[in-house]
Amino acid sequence: MPQLDTSTWAITIMFSLITLFSIFQPKLSNFNFLPLPYFKPKNLIYSSYPWTLKWTKIYSPLSLPQHS
Known part of the structure; x- marks a missing residue:
């Protein structure tokens, strides 16, 4: 069986x-x-909502002082 000549492949x-x-x-x-x-840049539109004027803080139940 003849060998495959790969010398010209490169x-x-x-x-x-x-x-x-x-x-x-x-x-x-x-x-x-x-x-x-x-x-x-998009022009930011600030609307007047009632909750934007108030500062609210939400307390986590675990961060509240323990009542005995």
Whole structure:
């Protein structure tokens, strides 16, 4: 059974990659990419709700003093 000659594989793969690069490079260089999105600050709208004017504190039942 004859042996498989692999001595030309490196050259074939190298030239295939060079060919693919030379084919796709002009296509990619002409492609128009979208610009990067930028942050648009939104105007904060403060509405007047009754609970925004009050300061409230919610106590956890475990933090309350123990009554004996």
